[in-house]
Amino acid sequence: MIRRRYLSRMFLGRLLAALLGLAALIQLLDLLDRASEVLHRGGLLDLVRYAGLRLPSVLGQMVPLAVLIAGMLTLRRLAMTLEMTALRAAGIPVRRVLVMLLPACAMAAVAQALLLGVVAPRTERALAAWWARTESRALVPDKKTQRVWLRAGSQIIGIDRVSLDGTQLQGVLLVPRSADALALARIEAESAEHTSAGWMLRGVRVAEPSGAVLARQALRPWPEGPPPAEILDVARPTDAQEPWWLLRALRREKAVDRGPAFYQTRLHTMAARLLGPFVMLLLAAVVAFDVPRRGSSMARSLLALSLGLGFMLLSGLLGALGEAGVMPAALAVWTAPILFAAIGGSLLIRFEEQ
Structure with a gap:
């Protein structure tokens, strides 16, 4: 118990320092790139707001790398002070030292899950809303907004412009489809407004898929229209989403702008993050086998760092392929953790037997 507390305190202290250092570096680089635009949208306090709203996402993304660095520093410290040698001489192998660090590592995994699955989606939406509200004060306001495309139920929807609260739409295109995904009509509206009674389209023109105009209407109810909040989610996308948000999108219970492969991959990624x-x-365990001597080689430290960065790189690459539908979601997400866990385990066994 004493050994576990001692090792956990050592590991957690280095983990916190590495996490804050990495987050500060990423935040600094981001602010250097965006400071001018942020200041034109507000003032110094808005610069602090921007950094604060970005912080949960940055912290969550840096947790795996911080664990790698903290593990390397902790185990190298034990090796260089001969504490690891004493532990091994007492019959405590390196794998048991790793087991003692598992509770602290679990705390890091839970913190990452909470940051990226609960906190970051809210802060990113708040940042996107503030960014949209201050668009008119930007250095170069974006006058050429792209049409927003989404799918709600069986409808394909295109929107030229969305108001800040999502209740006013301009340039609406609706394509209702049959059960076998065939277009039934083309409905164009100059605008749409959401009231307590639901959506109302104005300046409507209904046409056949061939283009022949069938009818013109001044007003037309749109009961199948998605809620304004769902339209805003698509119009102002964020990188982080809650798991229940992804589940609703996968079940087509809300308006979406991506295919099922994207949401399946994101759900698998949320589960796989717990293993990261x-x-x-x-x-990082290979560093524990260093020995203190003059001119000690950094080969094992470089090996651990290279493997950790390779793990992050392969996870990102395969995840992108899964989101694009090129690979099955489960294969794209779980290949890297399983592969690098096998590599790390085999290296640990090999060094233990030397």
């Missing part, structure tokens, strides 16, 4: 810190700790 543990894989990083296992990859």
Whole structure:
């Protein structure tokens, strides 16, 4: 118990320092790139607001790398002070030291899940809303807004412009489809307004898929229209989403702008993130076998760092392929954790037997 507390305190202290250092570096680089535009949209306090709203996402993304660095520093410290040698001489192998660090690593995994699955989606939406509200004060306001495309139920919807609260739409195109995904009509509206009674289209023109105009209407109810909040989610997309948000999107219970493969991959990624810190700790284990001597080689440290960065790179690459539908979601997400866990385990066994 004493050994576990000692190792956990050492590991958590280095983890916190590495996490804050990495987050500060990323925040600084981001602010150097966006400071002028942020200041034109507001003032110094808005610069602080921008950095604060970005912080949960940055912290969550840096947790695996911080665990790798903290694990390397902790285990190298034990090796260089001969504490690891004493532990191994007492019959405590490196794998048991890693087991003692598992509770601290689990804390990091839970913190990452909460940051990226609960906190970051809210802060990113708040940042997107503030960014949209201050568009008119930007250095170069975006006058050429792209049409927003989404799918709600069986309808394909295109919108030229969305108001800040999502209740006013301009340039609406609706394409209702049959059960076998065939277009039934083309409905164009100059505008749409959401009231307590639902959506109302104005200046409507209904045409056949061939283009022949069938009718013109001044007003037309749109009961199938998605809620304004769902339209805003598509018009102002964020990188982080809650798991229940992804589940609703996958079941087509809300308006979406991506295919099922995207949401399946994101859900698998949320589950796989829980393993990321543990894989990083296992990859850092090779550093525990360094020995203190003059001119000590950094080969094992470089090996651990290379493996950790390779793990992050392969996870991102395969995840992108899964989101695009090129690979099955489960294969795209779980290949990297399983592969690098096997590599780390095999290296640990090999060094233990030397």
